[in-house]
Amino acid sequence: MSTFQAPKGTYDLTPPRSAKFLAVREAISAPLRDSGYGYIETPGFENVELFARGVGESTDIVTKEMYTLTTKGGDQLALRPEGTASVLRAALEANLHKLGNLPVKLWYSGSYYRYERPQAGRYRHFSQVGAEAIGTEDPALDAELIILADQAYRSLGLRQFRILLNSLGDKECRPVYREALQTFLRDLDLDEETRRRIEINPLRVLDDKRADVQKQLTDAPKLRDYLCDACKAYHEEVRALLTAAGVAFEDDEKLVRGLDYYTRTTFEFVHDGLGSQSAVGGGGRYDGLSEMIGGPELPSVGWALGVDRTVLALEAEGVELDLPATTSVYAVPLGDEARRALFAVVTELRRAGIAADFAFGGRGLKGAMKSANRSGARYTLVAGERDLAEGVVQLKDMESGEQTAVPLAEAAAELAKRLG
Numbered sequence: 001m002s003t004f005q006a007p008k009g010t011y012d013l014t015p016p017r018s019a020k021f022l023a024v025r026e027a028i029s030a031p032l033r034d035s036g037y038g039y040i041e042t043p044g045f046e047n048v049e050l051f052a053r054g055v056g057e058s059t060d061i062v063t064k065e066m067y068t069l070t071t072k073g074g075d076q077l078a079l080r081p082e083g084t085a086s087v088l089r090a091a092l093e094a095n096l097h098k099l100g101n102l103p104v105k106l107w108y109s110g111s112y113y114r115y116e117r118p119q120a121g122r123y124r125h126f127s128q129v130g131a132e133a134i135g136t137e138d139p140a141l142d143a144e145l146i147i148l149a150d151q152a153y154r155s156l157g158l159r160q161f162r163i164l165l166n167s168l169g170d171k172e173c174r175p176v177y178r179e180a181l182q183t184f185l186r187d188l189d190l191d192e193e194t195r196r197r198i199e200i201n202p203l204r205v206l207d208d209k210r211a212d213v214q215k216q217l218t219d220a221p222k223l224r225d226y227l228c229d230a231c232k233a234y235h236e237e238v239r240a241l242l243t244a245a246g247v248a249f250e251d252d253e254k255l256v257r258g259l260d261y262y263t264r265t266t267f268e269f270v271h272d273g274l275g276s277q278s279a280v281g282g283g284g285r286y287d288g289l290s291e292m293i294g295g296p297e298l299p300s301v302g303w304a305l306g307v308d309r310t311v312l313a314l315e316a317e318g319v320e321l322d323l324p325a326t327t328s329v330y331a332v333p334l335g336d337e338a339r340r341a342l343f344a345v346v347t348e349l350r351r352a353g354i355a356a357d358f359a360f361g362g363r364g365l366k367g368a369m370k371s372a373n374r375s376g377a378r379y380t381l382v383a384g385e386r387d388l389a390e391g392v393v394q395l396k397d398m399e400s401g402e403q404t405a406v407p408l409a410e411a412a413a414e415l416a417k418r419l420g
Contacts, residue, residue: 009116009124011308019323021127024310025109027156028129031148037107037131042086044111045069048076054085054261054293065114079113083130083304084261084286085293091134092295102135103300109307121277121309128281132302134290139234142265142285142301143241149269149281149303150247156310157319161280163248164268166255167235168203169227171263171288177226178202188216207256222253231264238265261286265301271309273316280313281305325376329356329415332368334384341408342383342393348412354419372398379415383408 006012013021033039048068055062067079080086087106091097096104109129116122131148133141146163153161169177185198185205190213197204206217227235242249255266266284274280283303290298314321331346333339342358349356357375359368365382372380383393392405395414406414 007124009118011123011125015326019326020311020314020321021307023321023323024156024307024314025127025129028149028152028305028307028310029107029109030155031151032105032107032131035105035144035148037105037133040087040090040106040108041110042080042083042090042108045077045079046086046089048078050085050089050293051078051081054088054289055082065116067113067115080110081112081114083108083110083112083128084132084289084302087130087132087302088134088289088295088298088300089293091132092290092293092298097135097296097298103133103138103141104135105131105133107131119277121274121312123308126309127307128304129307130283130302130304132300134300135298137287137299139237139265140241142238143245145283145301145303146238146242146249146267147245147247149305152305153269153280153310156314156321158271158310158313158317160273160317161269161271161313162250164252164255164270165239165242165249166252166266167224167227167231167264168256168262168266168284169223169231169264173226173228173231174263177221177223180221180226181206184220190216203256206254217254224253234264261289261292263287267303269305271313271316274309274312277309279306280309325355325378327355327357327375327377328419329354329379329381330359330372330375330377331356331381332359332365332372332383334365334382337385337388338383341388342381345381345393345408345411349415352412352416354416379418381411381415 048066051066052062066081069077071077087108091104091106107130111125111127113125115124118124131145133145150163168174181202182198185202194205194208194213205213206220208214239249249267255268262284264285264287268282269280270278271280272278281304283301285299285301287299289300290296329346329349331342333342339362346356346358357377359371363371369380378398380396380398381393382396387393387405388408391408393408393411394403395406395411396403
C-alpha cells in the first residue's frame with residue numbers, strides 16, 4: 001500500500017525549514033504590531049458571493065481559481081483566495097468601524113487557496129501576512145503601509161526587491177479612462193477571452209503577460225493622463241511621503257494588480273531573483289469595497305505579503321536568517337534512577353523559560369549524544385548511577401567540549417546562570 005502524499009500544488013512545512021517561515025511571519029508582523037495594528041483571524045472559507053462581489057467576477061481568481069463547495073444545506077462556499085474581503089467582512093460584522101477609532105488597523109496571517117498551475121513560487125495553497133487600515137482616506141496611511149512592508153523586508157536582510165507604484169484613479173476619473181482604453185483595445189488583434197475582458201474590466205488587459213499582447217499595447221492611452229486633479233494630488237502626496245522616508249520606489253503606469261477592488265494607490269513588491277513569479281507581495285487602496293459587499297462607505301488601504309515567496313527571495317539572495325537553536329539543554333540519563341532525576345531537572349528548566357529536551361526511549365550514551373548534537377543544544381546534562389551516588393550530574397559545554405561535575409540540586413540554577 002502506497003503512503004499518501006500532499007495534494008498537487010501544496011507543500012508541508014517541516015523542521016528545520018519551518019523555523020524560517022515562522023521567522024518571516026514574525027518579521028513581517030512586528031512593524032505592524034508596533035504601529036497600532038491589532039490581530040484578526042477569519043474562517044478558511046466564506047460565502048462565494050463575498051469574493052464574487054468583492055474580488056470581482058471578471059478576475060481569474062473568481063472565474064478560474066476559486067475552490068468552491070456546496071454544503072449539505074445547499075450553501076455555496078469558497079476556500080478564501082485572498083484576505084482583504086474576509087477581513088473587511090469580519091470588521092463590518094463586528095461593527096469595528098463604529099467604535100469611534102478610525103482607521104480600524106488590523107493584521108492577519110493565514111493560508112489561502114487558488115487553483116493555479118503549480119510552479120516555483122506559485123502554489124495552490126500559500127501563506128500570507130496581511131494588513132488593512134479601514135475607514136480613512138489619507139495618503140499618509142498608504143505611505144505608512146508601504147514603509148512598514150519595506151521595513152519588514154529590510155529587517156530580514158532582503159535588499160534586492162523593488163517597489164512598483166501606480167494610481168488607478170477613482171470613481172470620477174477612472175470611467176473616462178476605461179472608455180478610452182476600451183476604444184483602443186477593441187481595434188487590436190486579440191483572442192476571444194481577452195475581448196470579453198475588454199468589456200468587463202479592460203484595465204486587466206494591461207496586466208497581460210503575453211509578449212504579443214504587450215507589443216500591441218505600446219500606444220495604449222496612459223491612465224496618468226486621465227487622472228483628475230484630486231487623484232493626482234493624492235498620488236503626489238504618497239510619493240512625497242515615501243521619498244521623505246527614504247523609501248525608493250519606481251513609477252509603473254501599467255501596474256494594475258489582479259483584483260477589481262483597487263482605487264487610487266496600488267503597489268507591488270517584486271524580487272528579480274524569483275523568475276516569472278517575481279511579485280512577493282502587494283496591495284493598494286480599495287475605497288469602494290465596503291459598499292460592494294453591502295457595507296457603508298469606508299475608504300481603506302491594505303497589503304498582503306507572501307510568506308513562501310519571501311522565503312524564496314531570501315534564498316535567492318543567499319540570506320541566512322539568524323535563527324535561535326530550538327534546544328539549549330539536552331539531558332542524557334543512563335539508567336532508570338537517572339531518568340527520573342534528569343526529567344525533574346528538565347521540567348524545572350522549562351518552567352524557568354529555558355529550552356530543554358530529553359533523550360527519550362532509553363538509548364545508550366553514544367546514540368543519545370548524537371541526538372544532543374543534532375538538537376543544537378549548547379549544553380548536555382549526563383548522569384549515571386555513579387554520578388547520582390555522588391549527588392552530581394556531568395555538565396558538558398558542547399562548544400568547548402569542557403565537562404564539569406555539578407551538584408544535582410544546583411544543575412538548573414547553574415545552567416540558568418551560564419545561559420544568561
